[in-house]
Amino acid sequence: MSAIFKLKVVEEKSKYGFEAQLRRNGIDLPPLSVDTLQVNVTRLCNQVCRHCHVDAGPQRREMLSPEGIAKCLEILERHPQISKLDITGGAPELHPGFDAFVEQAVALGKHVMVRHNLTVQLDGNPQTGESKEYLPQFFANNRAEVISSLPYYQEYFTDAQRGSGVFKKSMEAMQRLNKEGYGVEGSGLMLNLVYNPVGPYLPAAQAGLEADYKRELREKFGLVFNSLYTITNMPINRFRLHLDKTGQFEAYMEKLLAAFNPAAAAGVMCRSLVSVGHDGRIYDCDFNQMLEMEAVDAQRKRLTIFDFDFGRALRRPIQFGDHCLGCTAGAGSSCGGATA
Amino acid sequence: MSNYYESGDLKKFGDIGQHAKKLADDFFKYYGDVVGSDGALTKREKALIALAVSHAEKCPYCIDAYTTQCLEAGSNPEQMMEAVHVAAVMRAGITLVHSVQMQNHLKKMVL
Numbered sequence: 001m002s003a004i005f006k007l008k009v010v011e012e013k014s015k016y017g018f019e020a021q022l023r024r025n026g027i028d029l030p031p032l033s034v035d036t037l038q039v040n041v042t043r044l045c046n047q048v049c050r051h052c053h054v055d056a057g058p059q060r061r062e063m064l065s066p067e068g069i070a071k072c073l074e075i076l077e078r079h080p081q082i083s084k085l086d087i088t089g090g091a092p093e094l095h096p097g098f099d100a101f102v103e104q105a106v107a108l109g110k111h112v113m114v115r116h117n118l119t120v121q122l123d124g125n126p127q128t129g130e131s132k133e134y135l136p137q138f139f140a141n142n143r144a145e146v147i148s149s150l151p152y153y154q155e156y157f158t159d160a161q162r163g164s165g166v167f168k169k170s171m172e173a174m175q176r177l178n179k180e181g182y183g184v185e186g187s188g189l190m191l192n193l194v195y196n197p198v199g200p201y202l203p204a205a206q207a208g209l210e211a212d213y214k215r216e217l218r219e220k221f222g223l224v225f226n227s228l229y230t231i232t233n234m235p236i237n238r239f240r241l242h243l244d245k246t247g248q249f250e251a252y253m254e255k256l257l258a259a260f261n262p263a264a265a266a267g268v269m270c271r272s273l274v275s276v277g278h279d280g281r282i283y284d285c286d287f288n289q290m291l292e293m294e295a296v297d298a299q300r301k302r303l304t305i306f307d308f309d310f311g312r313a314l315r316r317p318i319q320f321g322d323h324c325l326g327c328t329a330g331a332g333s334s335c336g337g338a339t340a
Numbered sequence: 341m342s343n344y345y346e347s348g349d350l351k352k353f354g355d356i357g358q359h360a361k362k363l364a365d366d367f368f369k370y371y372g373d374v375v376g377s378d379g380a381l382t383k384r385e386k387a388l389i390a391l392a393v394s395h396a397e398k399c400p401y402c403i404d405a406y407t408t409q410c411l412e413a414g415s416n417p418e419q420m421m422e423a424v425h426v427a428a429v430m431r432a433g434i435t436l437v438h439s440v441q442m443q444n445h446l447k448k449m450v451l
Contacts, residue, residue, distance in 0.1 A: 204414030
């Protein structure tokens, strides 16, 4: 399978010098573990968010094949070290094999996380019209951890980034999750929210913002959740296009560079996960995946799920680019929020 | 230079150290100590005060800088706009309270 892939040559010279920054600070970032298999099952989404690094939307058709899903499950079964499955997209629930994927990973004893955009519960599948209203109960039955983007606790920022009407639908979807016990103390059902800035600026401190979200969502909507993860916008794909169109790319990169934080760098998520694309190729993270910067082993041979070897993945040299400055700025950024 | 205010000049703020380095260093340390971290006031509260002052003093550099700073401290547009209204009512109040002086003088001038 790997032979048919052509390794992308990254020709653009590093202008902002992420790797030079690591060297200057005496930082080496080898993988520490592979405890999470993050799988991007589809780029299809019911939303078209303005910052989306996946360029996801209702017209996208990329899907991980049934063989790919089976291979991921086989990898999970063979490797007890990989304790977590993190399913993302697009809206991953729009993949026709999503439900079975979750159920079988849970049956293997894995902790399953779903990157759930909330609105898909109400919008359903934009291509088939299939309803997704069952999702809160499905998640609860499988005790999946739900991680949902909500760029702010108010309508203005949320709709500016994710589209008109998204905030109201998100509130309704959260109510449905709360009703199943998600985010409710003592239920064990985890609902975590994701904040990311609505433009080219860095996130506020995670703890303070989480307190604001909890207070405002409880007082105004009667909603609860567990934790807030702050994530920095990556200067790639749709957000990069916005930066270029508004003449803010250079200023944003300089901001990220000026805010480089060695402590945040030490905690980057690529040190503990691998990211799987819809075609089975493996990447160091979802951002590298969207830039087609494939993960390679120590012999520079590409990694795929079809010939997965844990040792090769663990000993791989992580592929870095200037976009990585987004993960190391300020308090750091990862799929689990701040890293420092 | 085509204009008195150039947005790119904000990046040159550090250049005030030319010809007076120690004074600039002292200023920037003081500046950082005051607004750079939480104290009796949070960074967010300080950023909102600074945004209000930026408007009262009509400094375009500061308005840009503290609009961003407010966002990075987690403020929302309602809070930011309310801070500007605080500056506006202070300016209006200061103007109006001077009318007491006018009234006082008026009393002297009128039989």
